[in-house]
Amino acid sequence: MIKTDVVIIGAGPTGLFCAHQLGIIGLNCEIIDNLDKIGGQCIELYPDKPIYDIPAIPECSGEELTKNLIKQIEPFNFKFHLGERVQEIKNENDKWILKTSKEKEFIAPNIIIAGGVGSFEPRKFSVKNCEQFEEKSILYSIKDKTIFKDKSVAIFGGGDSALDWAIELSKSSKVFLIHRRDDFRGTQASIDKVKKLEKEKKIEIYTKFQISDAKGNGILDSIEIKNDDGEKKLIKTDYVLGFFGLLMRLGPILDWELNIDKKKIPVNTENFETNKKGIFAIGDICSYPGKLKLILSGFHEGALAARGCFKYARPNEKLRFEFSTTSKSVHSRLGIKKDD
Amino acid sequence: MAKITYIEHNGKSHTIEVANGLSVMEGAVQNNIPGIDADCGGSMACATCHVYVRDEWFNKLPQKEDGEEDMLDMAYEPKKNSRLSCQIMVSDQLDGLAVNLPEKQGS
Numbered sequence A: 001m002i003k004t005d006v007v008i009i010g011a012g013p014t015g016l017f018c019a020h021q022l023g024i025i026g027l028n029c030e031i032i033d034n035l036d037k038i039g040g041q042c043i044e045l046y047p048d049k050p051i052y053d054i055p056a057i058p059e060c061s062g063e064e065l066t067k068n069l070i071k072q073i074e075p076f077n078f079k080f081h082l083g084e085r086v087q088e089i090k091n092e093n094d095k096w097i098l099k100t101s102k103e104k105e106f107i108a109p110n111i112i113i114a115g116g117v118g119s120f121e122p123r124k125f126s127v128k129n130c131e132q133f134e135e136k137s138i139l140y141s142i143k144d145k146t147i148f149k150d151k152s153v154a155i156f157g158g159g160d161s162a163l164d165w166a167i168e169l170s171k172s173s174k175v176f177l178i179h180r181r182d183d184f185r186g187t188q189a190s191i192d193k194v195k196k197l198e199k200e201k202k203i204e205i206y207t208k209f210q211i212s213d214a215k216g217n218g219i220l221d222s223i224e225i226k227n228d229d230g231e232k233k234l235i236k237t238d239y240v241l242g243f244f245g246l247l248m249r250l251g252p253i254l255d256w257e258l259n260i261d262k263k264k265i266p267v268n269t270e271n272f273e274t275n276k277k278g279i280f281a282i283g284d285i286c287s288y289p290g291k292l293k294l295i296l297s298g299f300h301e302g303a304l305a306a307r308g309c310f311k312y313a314r315p316n317e318k319l320r321f322e323f324s325t326t327s328k329s330v331h332s333r334l335g336i337k338k339d340d
Numbered sequence B: 001m002a003k004i005t006y007i008e009h010n011g012k013s014h015t016i017e018v019a020n021g022l023s024v025m026e027g028a029v030q031n032n033i034p035g036i037d038a039d040c041g042g043s044m045a046c047a048t049c050h051v052y053v054r055d056e057w058f059n060k061l062p063q064k065e066d067g068e069e070d071m072l073d074m075a076y077e078p079k080k081n082s083r084l085s086c087q088i089m090v091s092d093q094l095d096g097l098a099v100n101l102p103e104k105q106g107s
Helices: A013-024 A062-076 A130-133 A159-169 A188-199 A251-255 A296-315 A328-333 B025-029 B065-074
Strands: A006-009 A028-031 A079-082 A086-092 A095-100 A105-108 A108-111 A119-124 A152-156 A174-179 A203-207 A210-218 A219-225 A232-236 A239-242 A245-247 A278-280 B002-007 B014-016 B050-053 B082-084 B098-099
Touching: A013 A028, A013 A062, A013 A296, A013 A328, A062 A203, A079 B082, A095 A108, A095 A159, A095 A203, A105 A245, A108 A296, A130 A210, A152 A159, A159 A188, A174 A210, A188 A203, A188 A210, A219 B050, A232 A296, A278 A296, B002 B025, B065 B098
Parallel strands: A006 A028, A006 A108, A028 A079, A108 A278, A152 A174, A152 A239, A174 A203, B002 B098
Antiparallel strands: A086 A095, A095 A105, A119 A245, A210 A219, A219 A232, B002 B014, B050 B082, B050 B098
């Protein structure tokens, strides 16, 4: 069991800066995120799109913002637990015990939920028949590419994941690439490569088609695809891959007896505590009158929530307000050495 | 101001007046119309405010930007007349617009 002052759920910009604020006031934290990388929506949804409304940064990308936030908390050596989701929480003697999807356990007096709009999950095919083949022959991510060797694979999607896997798997599998329109949105180099492989008959491309049925008796045998004009085609295939990006789901948070209003968690604006003592919510996931879904609001919320955690983490101490410019204790926490 | 009609997948219809300058998505969210999630809050970063625009209106709306078509790739059952409602801005010209909501926004 990992013991800490605060468990932060969500490694997006709000969670990261909140960790910084905890570090500044001398508290420890552990950061858990369901994604396999740090950065939340910034890294998953718009890594290279520009952001123009971070104070004092006229323009930066989601990736740059994430990098800088990580750099800012480096001195504290906080630990990240990526690719796992908090499944259950329970309260014992004013401490929260959390269990993740990887069976890791944490104990802390405080939880800060900085979960954005929930955890990311792959978007799936809407065709009902697909469900019975999921996790066997219909997949939304690839863990072991060797299973496709000498098999046929139908890949759906128009972004880089679909293109990259079409290129990669065409080396040793029969590949069909199917997309709902003529334009692919992946990088031009990948699009060119795919088109070249099509000419060489290494990849068969069907555009303006979407899946309409999956057939097979226990084992996937073929899929039916249909275009806007109702034209149908049957494709015999062993595997189907869908790359339609990710969806956001609140998931287990809904079961924690927190007040939830329109998929958001209401908080007070003094310290962003929820209806449960020691559970705070900040960033896109919290709601209060006047809430703005901006990164800068998340920073403010994290600063106050961090201070809200102090009284439960250090019940016998008093939190002094200090400026990072002048405070010796803050400097030592940041590992700054003065050569005077 | 424009009267906008949102028709849920089950056929239930809601007609409301939406102020100019709001998006069709915001009109739905502010009036608690079920079926439009708008997870990303209108930043064209998800596809959970997906609607089908009736043919008579589809061509009257300003054209989609590239980013919108990209996001529609990720929508639940996109069709030719699919739009992201966060990208349709309400004006007097849209009075009478009707949009159909998909069965669901995610999957």
